[in-house]
Amino acid sequence: MSRKKIVIIGGVAGGASCAARCRRLDETAEILLLDRGPYVSFANCGLPYYVGDVIKDESKLLLASEALFRDRFNIEVRTRHEAVAIDRDKREIEVRELATGRVYRESYDVLVLSPGAMAVRPPLPGIDLPGIFVMRSIPDSRDVRAWIDAKQAKSAVVVGGGFIGLEMAENLAHRGLSVTVVEMLNQVMPPLDPEMAQPVQQHMKDHGIKMALGDGVAGFETNGTGQLVVSTKSGAAHAGDLVILAIGVRPETALAKAAGLELGERGGIRVDDQMHTSDPHIWAVGDAVETRDIVTNQATLIPLAGPANRQGRIAADVICGRDSHFRGVQGTAICGVFGIAVASTGASEKALQRAGITDYEKVYLHPNHHVGYYPGAKSINLKLIFRKSDGRILGAQAVGEADVARRIDVIATAIQFGGTVYDLEEAELCYAPQFGGAKDPVNFAGMIASNALRGDNPLADWGQLGSESVFLLDVRDPDEFEEGHIPGAVNLPLNEIRSRMEELPRDREISIYCGVGQRAYYATRILLQNGYHARNLAGGIRTYKQIEAANRY
Numbered sequence: 001m002s003r004k005k006i007v008i009i010g011g012v013a014g015g016a017s018c019a020a021r022c023r024r025l026d027e028t029a030e031i032l033l034l035d036r037g038p039y040v041s042f043a044n045c046g047l048p049y050y051v052g053d054v055i056k057d058e059s060k061l062l063l064a065s066e067a068l069f070r071d072r073f074n075i076e077v078r079t080r081h082e083a084v085a086i087d088r089d090k091r092e093i094e095v096r097e098l099a100t101g102r103v104y105r106e107s108y109d110v111l112v113l114s115p116g117a118m119a120v121r122p123p124l125p126g127i128d129l130p131g132i133f134v135m136r137s138i139p140d141s142r143d144v145r146a147w148i149d150a151k152q153a154k155s156a157v158v159v160g161g162g163f164i165g166l167e168m169a170e171n172l173a174h175r176g177l178s179v180t181v182v183e184m185l186n187q188v189m190p191p192l193d194p195e196m197a198q199p200v201q202q203h204m205k206d207h208g209i210k211m212a213l214g215d216g217v218a219g220f221e222t223n224g225t226g227q228l229v230v231s232t233k234s235g236a237a238h239a240g241d242l243v244i245l246a247i248g249v250r251p252e253t254a255l256a257k258a259a260g261l262e263l264g265e266r267g268g269i270r271v272d273d274q275m276h277t278s279d280p281h282i283w284a285v286g287d288a289v290e291t292r293d294i295v296t297n298q299a300t301l302i303p304l305a306g307p308a309n310r311q312g313r314i315a316a317d318v319i320c321g322r323d324s325h326f327r328g329v330q331g332t333a334i335c336g337v338f339g340i341a342v343a344s345t346g347a348s349e350k351a352l353q354r355a356g357i358t359d360y361e362k363v364y365l366h367p368n369h370h371v372g373y374y375p376g377a378k379s380i381n382l383k384l385i386f387r388k389s390d391g392r393i394l395g396a397q398a399v400g401e402a403d404v405a406r407r408i409d410v411i412a413t414a415i416q417f418g419g420t421v422y423d424l425e426e427a428e429l430c431y432a433p434q435f436g437g438a439k440d441p442v443n444f445a446g447m448i449a450s451n452a453l454r455g456d457n458p459l460a461d462w463g464q465l466g467s468e469s470v471f472l473l474d475v476r477d478p479d480e481f482e483e484g485h486i487p488g489a490v491n492l493p494l495n496e497i498r499s500r501m502e503e504l505p506r507d508r509e510i511s512i513y514c515g516v517g518q519r520a521y522y523a524t525r526i527l528l529q530n531g532y533h534a535r536n537l538a539g540g541i542r543t544y545k546q547i548e549a550a551n552r553y
Contacts, residue, residue, distance in 0.1 A: 003028045003029065003030065004026075004029050004030070004109040004110060005029070005030045005032070005107060005108055005109045005110070006019075006022055006029050006030065006031045006032070006108070006109065006110045006111075006112065006319060007032045007033075007034070007093065007106060007108040007110070007111050007112070008031070008032070008033045008034070008111075008112040008114060009034050009035075009083045009093070009111070009112065009113050009114060009115060009255070010034075010035055010113065010114035010115045010116055010286070011033055011035040011037075011039075011040035011041050011077070011114070012035075012040075012041060012042065012044065012114070012116060012286075012308075013286060013305040013308035013309050013312065014114035014116075014285035014286025014287070014308035014309070014311055014312040015033060015035070015112065015114030015285070015286065015312065016033070016040060016041040016063075016064060016069075016312070017308075017309045017312035017313055017316075018112050018114065018283075018285060018312035018313070018315050018316045019031055019033045019069070019073070019075050019312075019316075020069075020073055020075070021312065021313045021316035021317070022316040022319060022320060023073045023074065023075055025316060025317070025320035025322070026320045029320075031073075031074075031075045031076070032075075032076045032077075032078070032106065033069065033075060033076070033077045033078070034077075034078050034081045034082075034083055034095060034106075035077070035078070035079050035080075035081070036079075036080065036081065036082035036083075036098060037079060037080070037137060038079055038080060038138075038139070039062060039079065039137075039138060040064065040065070040066060040069065040077050040079055041062070041063040041064040041065075042061050042062050042063055042137075042138055043060075043061045043062075043063055044136065044137065044305075045305060046060075046061050047061070047135050047136075047137075047138070047140065047141040048135065048141075048164065048167035048168050048170075048171045049167070049171060050138075050141045050145070051135075051141050051144050051145055051148075051168065051171050051172070051175070052170065052171025052172065052174040052175055053171075053174065053175060054171065054174065058138065058141075058142070061138055062138075066078075066079060078097075080097070080098040080099055081095050081096070081097055081098065082095065082096045082098055083095055083255060084096050084103070084255070085255070085258065085259070086111070086255060086256075086258070086259035086282075087105075088259055088260065088279055088281075088282070090107075091107060091108050091109065091111075091281060092105045092106065092107050092108070093105065093106050093108065093111065108281070109281070110281060110282075110283070110319050111281060111282045111283070112282075112283045112284070112285065112315055112319075113255070113256060113269065113277070113282065113283070113284040113285070113288065114284070114285050114286045114288070114308075114312070115251075115252035115253075115255060115256075115286075115288045116252055116286055116287045116288060117249035117250055117251050117252055117287035117288060117303050118136070118249060118250055118252055119134035119135070119136045119245060119246075119248075119249055120245070120247050120248045120249060120250050121134065121245060122217075122247070124217060124218065124219045124220065125218075125219035125220065125221070126219050126220030126221050127219075127220060129220055129221070129222065129228060131147060131151075131228050131241070131242045131243060132220060132228065132242075132243045132245060133147070133242065133243070133244055133245065134244075134245050134246075135164055135168060135244060135246065136249075144242070144244070147242055148175060148177070148241075148242065151241050151242070153177055153240075153241035153242055154176075154177060154178065154241060155177055155178045155179070155180075155227070155239065155240040155241050156172045156177045156178075156179050156180075156240045156241060156242050156243065156244065157179075157180045157181075157182060157228070157230045157238045157239070157240035157242075157243045157244070158172070158179060158180070158181045158182070158243075158244045158246055159182050159183075159217055159230065159243060159244065159245050159246060159247055160181075160182075160183060160244075160245065160246035160247040160248065161181050161183035161185070161187070161188030161189065161190075161213070161246075162188075162189065162190055162246060162247075162248065163189075163333065163335045164246040165181060165183070165188070165244070165246035165247075166181070166188060166189070166200075166204070166335055166337045166342075167335060167336070167337070168244045168246055169181050169204065169209050169337075170207075170336075170337050170338055172244075173207065173208065173209065173338075177241075178208070178210075179208075179209050179210070180209070180210040180211075180212060180230075180238045180240065181204070181209055181210070181211055181212065182212045182215060182217060182230055182232060182238060183211075183212070183213050183214075183215075184214070184215065184216035184217070184247075185213065185214065186213050186214040186550075186553040187201065187213065187550065187553065188200055188201055188204070188211075188213070189335070189342055191331060191333065191344050191348060192342070192344055192348060192397050193348050193349045193350055193383065193397065194350075194550035194551075194553070195383075195543070195546040195547045195549075195550040196344075196381065196383050196397045196399060196546070197550065198546045198547075198549045198550045199340075199381055199399050199546060200337060200340070200342050200399055201213070202549070203337065203338060203340055204337060204338065207338040210238075212232065212236065212238060213553050214553055215232040215233060215234045215236060216232060216233045217230055217231070217232055217233075218231045218232055218233050219231050220243065223239060227239045227240060227241055228240055228241070228242065228243050230243060249287065249303050250267070251267060251268040251269070251287060251288040251289070251290075251301060251303075252287075252288050253267065253268065253269055253288055256269045256277070256284065256288070259279075259282075261277045261278050261279060261282065261284075262277065262278035263290075264290030264299050265290070265299050266290050266299050266300065266301050267290070267301070268288055268289050268290030268291075268299075268301050269284040269288050269289045269290065270289075270290055271283070271284050271285075271289050271290070271291065273292075273325045273326045273327075273328075274314065274315075274318045274324065274325060274326070275289070275311055275314050275315040275318065275326060276318070283315040283318070283319065284315075285308060285311035285312045285314075285315050286308040286311060286312070287301075287303040287308060289311065291307070291311075291326065291328060291329055292328040292329070293328065293329060293330065293331070293347070294327060294328035294329065294330050294415070294416070295330060295346045295347040295351075295394050295395060295415070296347055296351065296352070296355040296357065298355055300329065300331075302329045302331055304329075304331070304332075304333060306332070307329050310326065311326055314326045327416065330345055330346050330347075330412065330415055330416065331344065331345065331346070332344070332345040332346075332408065332409075332412040333345075334404070334405055334408065339401060340399060340400060340401050340404075341398075341399070341400060341401070341404035341405060342398075342399050342404075343397070343398050343399075343404050343405055343408040344395070344396065344397040344398070344408065345395060345396055345408050345411055345412035345415060346385070346393065346394050346395030346396060346411075346412070346415045347385065347394050347395040348385070348395055348397065349362060349385055349395075351395075352385070352394065352395075359387050359388050359389050360385055360386065360387055360388060360394055361385070361386060361387075361388045361449070361452060361453075361459060362383060362384065362385045362386075362538075363383070363384050363386075363445060363448045363449050363452065363459065363538045363539070364381075364382070364383050364517070364538045364539025364543040365382050365384075365441070365444055365445055365448060365516065365517060365538070365539060366379050366380065366381055366382070366516040366517075366539065366540075366542050366543075367379065367380055367382070367437075367441040367444050368380070368437070368441075369400060369401075369402040369403040369404075369436070369441070370402075370403070370433060370434055370435055370436050370437060371433045371436070371437045373433070374433035374434050376402075376434075378400060378401040378402040379400060380398055380399070380400035380402075380403070380404060380407065380441055381398060381399040381400060381542075381546070382396065382397070382398045382407065382441060382445055383396065383397045383398070384396050384411070384421070384424075384445040384446075384448075384449055386420070386421045386449050388453070390420065391420035391421045391422055391449065391450065391453050392418065392419070392420050393411060393414050393415050393419050393420060393421060393423075393424070394415075395415070396408060396411040396412075396445070403435075403436075407440075407441050407442050410424075410427065410429065410442050411424070411442060411445075414427075421445070421446045421449035421450050421453065422446065422450050423446070424442050424443065424445055424446025424447075424449070424450075425443060425446035425447050425449075425450045426446070427440070427442055427443060427446065429442060429443070448517070448521075448538060451521070452538075456525065456528075457521050457524055457525070457536050458524070458528075458534070458535045458536065459535060459536055459537075459538055460509075460511035460512070460535035460536060460537045460538075462537060462543070462544070462547055464511070465486065465488075465511070465544075466487075466488065469508060469509060470508065470509050470510075470511050471490070471504065471505050471508045471509065471510045471511070472486060472488050472489040472490065472511050472513075473489065473490055473492060473504070473510050473511065473512045473513070473523070474486065474489040474490065474491045474492070474513060474514070474541075475491075475492060475493060475494040475497065475512055475513070475514050475519050475520055475522075475523045476491070476493065476494075476514050476515060476519065476541075477493050478491060478493065480515070484541070485541070486513065486541065486544055489513070492504070494514070494519045494522055494523050497523055497526050497527070498526060501526070501527065501530060501532070504527070504532060506531065506532060506533075508533070509533045509534075509535060510527060510532055510533060510534045510535065511535050511536075511537050512524055512527075512534055512535065512536055512537060513536075513537040513540050513541055513544065514540045514541070515540045515541060515542060516539060516540040516542050516543075517536065517537075517538050517539050517540045517543075520536045520537060520540060521536055524536045
């Protein structure tokens with residue numbers, strides 16, 4: 001290998017992984033990594049838990065130091081050095097040493113941009129008041145901890161109901177603060193479909209978190225007691241001793257844009273599947289780049305550590321002469337909130353609709369995470385979305401107390417390999433009573449979807465409830481029906497269907513439901529084989545309650 005000079009702007013997941021991989025592949029290269037922050041590699045996903053005292057030692061958030069890069073990898077790292085300009089013709093960058101203000105130039109043969117993303121701070125009245133924080137760096141978390149201690153804070157307002165917003169709400173509550181979450185959308189966790197976010201919202205309320213959904217922020221001010229007040233567009237006001245802004249991030253593209261590099265339609269740096277930018281000597285990785293969603297095939301921004309790490313490795317491979325390609329992203333992610341996990345992979349239903357994709361179907365199910373006879377079984381709310389034409393898996397979402405990650409990880413892997421619901425049906429997964437069942441929840445999801453595609457278990461549309469052309473049949477036992485049922489439903493218990501099916505109409509579609517879907521499936525099979533137009537409302541009345549609760553927001 002010929003000796004080359006590789007300069008990397010930005011550390012953390014993308015830049016740091018690229019630097020280390022470059023060294024493993026090329027022992028002769030000169031590698032320089034610049035970062036304007038004080039730390040080259042830290043666990044930003046752990047910041048909320050440091051605020052919440054779950055992680056008590058700040059040093060645990062530091063993954064690699066300048067000394068480690070120097071001594072182990074022979075990589076020079078300069079923190080608090082900011083790249084301020086790129087001269088593409090001369091292949092030089094202009095750098096400012098933040099401690100002294102000194103500006104100097106640095107040449108490169110290869111340049112890698114890993115500038116990350118900045119927290120969004122909208123230009124609203126009062127946005128710069130003391131006590132309003134974002135959460136992107138160790139100094140940010142340090143400032144929040146110091147403010148809570150100095151003010152003896154008792155309350156907080158979190159603006160934004162995404163991953164960071166929910167994690168901050170939980171961790172502030174761990175510190176004993178009363179917390180209000182303000183979210184412009186009608187749901188928390190925007191990657192999820194509304195009905196799948198509903199149990200998360202209810203769970204947070206059950207743990208004392210106040211929720212203000214469907215109400216955007218109008219501005220900030222202080223009141224007579226020194227608290228911050230978050231005013232919303234509806235006219236509501238939410239007071240707290242501090243405010244956390246968690247309304248998203250924006251790719252850091254100023255340096256790339258000023259250098260004339262091409263940006264994508266979503267505002268990120270445009271790269272190909274080898275992480276090349278529009279300049280053949282410049283690569284880009286991480287939160288600042290725009291990449292391809294493998295499900296919708298559209299450009300997307302995914303500010304997640306996993307893709308950033310993989311992109312860093314791909315760029316390093318290509319820089320060092322290997323023919324590596326980035327497959328794209330599918331947005332696999334998980335969040336923990338007060339003992340439950342919220343996870344998703346691939347496309348949501350609303351994302352498919354935004355992309356104009358109509359060839360899809362969905363199933364809901366609520367299986368236990370392991371067999372019911374073994375103590376401690378917990379249910380998982382699971383939604384699987386798949387293509388009607390061939391059964392290809394498009395996405396999945398799950399909420400539950402136990403083993404949610406394992407199920408979503410299996411489905412995420414299947415999506416990456418172009419798997420179908422028939423593959424899930426046949427997947428051979430671990431089974432022992434305390435870990436799962438002979439039919440795992442993933443198998444169940446595949447079986448329900450496969451049965452629907454084969455015509456064995458036609459699915460009814462929850463959106464058709466109330467249609468005069470549909471006969472709504474509840475096949476639960478009478479006592480269950482009396483405890484609560486879908487308006488307009490007629491009760492005919494499953495065990496009586498064979499002897500009483502003549503009471504059912506043959507000239508109308510029959511939409512069947514039970515508690516979670518299994519008895520409705522049995523009833524659907526009976527009626528189909530007796531000449532009725534029967535369909536199963538997947539997920540049963542439990543799914544109905546989630547949909548109805550989501551529609552109320």
